[in-house]
Amino acid sequence: MSNNNDDEKGLDPEVIEKLRTQAAELVEQVNAGDYARAMGLINELNEVRDQSLYREVGRLTRSLHEAIRNFQIDPRNAEQQEALSKMTDASDRLEYVVQMTSKAANRTMDLVEDTMPKAMALKEQAASLRDDWQRLRRREMEPAEFRELYGRIDNFFVSLTDEADSIYGSLSEILLAQDFQDLTGQVIQKVTGLVKEVEDHLLSLVVMASHVDQITGTVHDLSEAEPAEPDEKAADQGHGPQINAADRSDVVSGQDDVDDLLSSLGF
């Protein structure tokens, strides 16, 4: 919360002032023997504490709400606008990223699967023609065979032109299929921004909670907050891809590391 810098220093000056005056009055009343009034003052102090808590929570709620409302991305055309207007929260947006990347991957693989046999067929035709061509050069070919080869070479040139066109076309489409990166990149950046904001707000919440602790005089046993040992079931569930693998010693940084590890285990 950028508009609430007092957070860093401690309690609201207003609250501190109240605390000071009412504490002084409390001492006065206790010394004077007016215990009913003293109890009343303690209640008032409690209220001051509660109200400052509610105010902080209210502020946080507002800025979190704001962050979510501002969480928009710029659609480039009507179709995208329609697609994006349907998405109201980050998980929908990330689901959209999964769909987009999956669509692009499948489109690319369709084209590749379509193109590979063409390249293979051209290679086979060329290899067979090359063999016959070598025989012709060694003058091992009958005139009838040569006429047949002549025709095949002609056909090969025609199919070479057609197939090369089609392969070129598939490659350009594969290129275009990568345009998902633009839109998914935007969506991911927005979600990252939201996560960052939420992180900041959570940090503010922690700072605010520490003020509450200050008022209530609560001391936490931090050792309880240590993360529990992961049980076997959790380990079985897997962790997903590791980020910054190179900087971590408990994570392998590639296939070579895996191979080394396995061979050290006798594989």
Added chain:
Amino acid sequence: MKILIVDDFSTMRRIIKNLLRDLGFTNTDEADDGNTALPMLKSGKYDFLVTDWNMPGMTGIELLKEVRADDNLKTLPVLMVTAEAKRDQIVAAAQAGVNGYVVKPFTAAVLKEKIEKIFERIQ
């Protein structure tokens, strides 16, 4: 040679299927997690299992343990192809009886090498 490919992402199954086809293995089936894969393995006479680790339902490591615990399947060669890259996970997979471990992202050459190595050792 009949191969079962288990991964929750159809894209990854398709990539592996294509790579296996290039290596000459054309008889492949697919399953999206261990719960789907296990009955297929039990009834299907598969010669080789390629599985991911992190899947909803039954994970790859659980599937591996089920396979090793089944009298009819316990010798089935299993190759793990996964993004799971923590050392203790690789050790756990090795202890559970995996035959090979490939971390994603991988290349066609790595997949080929690991598969060939597994078959070399079996023969």
